[in-house]
Amino acid sequence: MARVNDHYLKLAAGYLFPEITRRVNAFGEANPSADVIKLGIGDVVLPLSSAVGQAMHDAIDEMATSDGFRGYGPSEGYDFLREAIAENDFGSRGVRIDPSEIYASDGSKCDSANIQEIFAEEATLAVSDPVYPVYVDTNVMAGRTGDPDDGGRYGGIQYLPCTEESGFMPSLPDEPVDLIYLCSPNNPTGTVAPKEELLKWVDWARANDSIILFDAAYERFITEDLPHSIYEIEGARECAIEFRSFSKTAGFTGIRCAYIVIPKELQGKDSEGVSVPISQLWGRRTNTKFNGISYPVQRGAEAIYSEAGAKEVQANIDYYLANAALIKNGLSKAGFTTFGGVNAPYVWLKTPGGKDSWQFFDELLEKANVVGTPGSGFGSCGEGYFRLSAFGFREKVEEAIERITTGF
């Protein structure tokens, strides 16, 4: 038999969402008439903007003509998309990003999962706790960690607690590390790092020769005066990579389009201590392992920057943010302690009565027939917390909140 990658076997602790599905299915079988409302998994529900749909149709029609046909495109994405991104997502906020520093992809899950492979096997890392599981699991698979302890923490990773006292901002690592994963607006806590906080991280990363891997998948949900990009912080071009996705921004979870930004200045070092531009390695990886995302998808993504597309995309974001406000205000009135939900589509709540996250999950499912996500599934500091997602239809969100506030 062929030898398998043993590191995968360390992941035995399992993945959060299959366990949720298992419990929801068991509940559904035992209670076939229950109308279960799901505010668990972070997936969008509203249809694509019609400007995006039209652009994709047009691109397909174009491809079905001999003049408009295109085969393989550039692995990093077409210039029209990279230029639109540079101008609209960065230039408009006074941030200088060159289109050549942008690499379009089929998702931030893949980007944030794949980025680790251009770093040394012995590269060290720090993650916040709670955390988006992808950052950790992909480093486990790559063999950068030991086995998990009883609390699910892997040896060799520095976990940075995000607690209520610190406003759910991660503390700085105790020791220097090569890679730091940060996510703002944060999934799962719904909190956003203010400028001073990011400045502290950029200074620390530069002083310690670390690279910040900054996941900004939810930047469109920011309503207050807070940074949308790590590159709004001086010095970040020398120490940070940024991930952006059209998934939550424009309902692309089923279409698939995202991008990663690697500034020209960003350097790593080889085993001899010689500087190597990170963009050189990522460019090489992209060209070896990827043939780009489809032309119609890239035209669809470009359309979110058109006048009509931008309006429609904003209307959907506003819809979700209004859901988040309903959840947050409803729960607060009912006496729950809540966080997030203002600049993010997630509300993070403290489980009442000292219940643990899974106890609250079961109780919410049984009493209110509402599904959320146990905070402990994102890390041990998530224990005693619970995530509710604003990605739902308004009527369902209203109904869920009504049930939670009357049933507890």
Ligand SMILES: *Cc1c(COP(=O)(O)O)cnc(C)c1O
């Ligand atoms: C949803 C999400 C993404 C986006 O993933 P895609 O693969 O682009 O759909 C990235 N990071 C976080 C933290 C997310 O929650």
